[in-house]
Amino acid sequence: MTPPRRATLADVARLAGLSKTAVSLILNDRPGSRLSDEAAERARAAAAQLGYKPNPAAQSLRSGKTRTIGFISDQVTITRFASAMVRGTLRAAKEYDHTVLIAETGDDVSQLAAAFDEMIDRRVDGVIVGLMAARMVDVPSAPHGVPVVIVNGRTPDDLPSVLPDEYAAGRAMASVLMDAGHTRIGFIADIPQIAGDPRRSVTIARRLAGIREALAERGATSFEAVGENWTTALGFAETTRLLADHPEITAFIAGTDGVAFGVYQALSDLGLHVPRDISVVSFDDEELASLVRPGLTTARLPYEQMARHGVEMLLGDRELAHELLPMPVIARDSVRTLIAEPTGR
Amino acid sequence: MTPPRRATLADVARLAGLSKTAVSLILNDRPGSRLSDEAAERARAAAAQLGYKPNPAAQSLRSGKTRTIGFISDQVTITRFASAMVRGTLRAAKEYDHTVLIAETGDDVSQLAAAFDEMIDRRVDGVIVGLMAARMVDVPSAPHGVPVVIVNGRTPDDLPSVLPDEYAAGRAMASVLMDAGHTRIGFIADIPQIAGDPRRSVTIARRLAGIREALAERGATSFEAVGENWTTALGFAETTRLLADHPEITAFIAGTDGVAFGVYQALSDLGLHVPRDISVVSFDDEELASLVRPGLTTARLPYEQMARHGVEMLLGDRELAHELLPMPVIARDSVRTLIAEPTGR
């Protein structure tokens, strides 16, 4: 029992015995239009009876607005992080009564440009470019009046952006360990190729700087391992190696949860127990972090909040600027508090 | 350097010295319209010069089509599975030159209905309802002419659906173990509350049936454990218990990868090695399955293909019907082939 065709404004007007103009004014609550309460009543009743909803295409045509924003990501649909960004975008957009058009892109720059242009051709009211790794990317220029925000990334021409506050997070995680009494800390850390290249990452360098400065300020001894890529395999290999060389280590800082998972595996193979024998902290808060035993203490990348922030820049009162969002420390069970700190040995 | 306003058909016509009609006919390659090659040339040149792209709102208004489909899911953006469904939908839609509007819904039925109506109000050309767990759900009726497909689920009124072939997958995974020579198999299996209730799952019962029938046909001995929820904790607890009672078990079938992760943890605590001492198979192929060591052999839920299939039903030649899609066996390293099958002990 569904009507064959959706009711139009003209249908409502006819049923209410009014003009299209009158009904439009009433349903949109235009201030200054002086229509009788009685007429308003009739119009609303007719609209309700017919299940009238305005045709968005017609509205867009007139207003030049589509009440739609575009979301483009380099790996939108591939990683669990993407989910959080999509979620944040969707929810925030909904609050502003907008819908979201989503496009997928590989790492390929030309695909991003193509997706971007397609969104513009669809006449979206704004575009969010969401990146999985906080990189520098090129984004085509948008027609005047279409705002663009980069979430978790940057552009060479400095479009408005939202980034995680990696420096603060680096300090925070180092402090979590030091506050618990750890002073000899393994650190699976530096990726010179990536940290030095904004096309790979604009934030990893800050994360590392935060960690290093906090450790240095409080006089902790750190043992750094360097890798090509932050992978589970790297965590496994470097943990094994660092512990062989420096058995005095009591805690590890892993660059990511994936690396931390490798640390766990290595410790398990060595018969060491987390957190009894070794404490571990890391960054990102992937789903994995809550699944491993014991739960991993990690600094969460606030993807959902960053996306929400981006939408608020596009549609809300928030200024189009550069913003840093805090990375909350998610405390689980991978850190042991050392009762006393023995000075010798 | 972006133009202040997008070019319209009228702009192109003016520049080309033709009427809007002529330009429209040319740019749309209408057969039967007899315009000179010379005019076509001018029209195309003018369109290119102005960067003309038709305004989709105007086209929709005229045609009644929006070239947009809606995707609604109960947990769209929350799980890694959702990503695959979104990806499949996006890619397939792109092939049909459609864009995708995505809406989020909690488990709450009323939210699904609300999201659905919102899509209809936006005049989408079709709707995909994608579910994370293959459940029975209620979907409001759509206006005539708007097709709806349920991906990984069912509706009481039997809307077209795409489901995984769980029965075949159950048989397949049991066979993987038996083909490798295993005959005494632990099986973390039955969830009576869920398997018996289509509102919870319309497929788990089939998965279990496939496993049980395959095991029975080939005379394997199975040891079943029952739980309330398929969780990592369940896998951990029941593995520990089953092995204590039945040390002769050489392999486990876990209901999901999450359960299998619990099995891994229990085996690790018991000092048992996968696959040397115990083999493990499961279902779903979450990201986790490739991350654990050794990699988990599992039957993949083909979310991306299911979504693609759904889109093809909406937009392509595929018949709107009920379809079962195969769940591919992803062979990793968690199954050991037993050389010989000792009869005693």
Next chain:
DNA sequence: GCGATCTGCTGAACCGATTAAGCAGACGGT
């Protein structure tokens, strides 16, 4: 009693595309 103002409402234009209908000129047949 008459213009000015206010009240309640309507007509028509407009957004940008598609398309049915039709028109001027060239050409062909007789």
Next chain:
DNA sequence: ACCGTCTGCTTAATCGGTTCAGCAGATCGC
């Protein structure tokens, strides 16, 4: 020379809303 047909193009209507301008009739001031 005249009618019919074909070619190449244009005019105008249409989709469904929003909005500018304006029109009757009532009310008011003096």
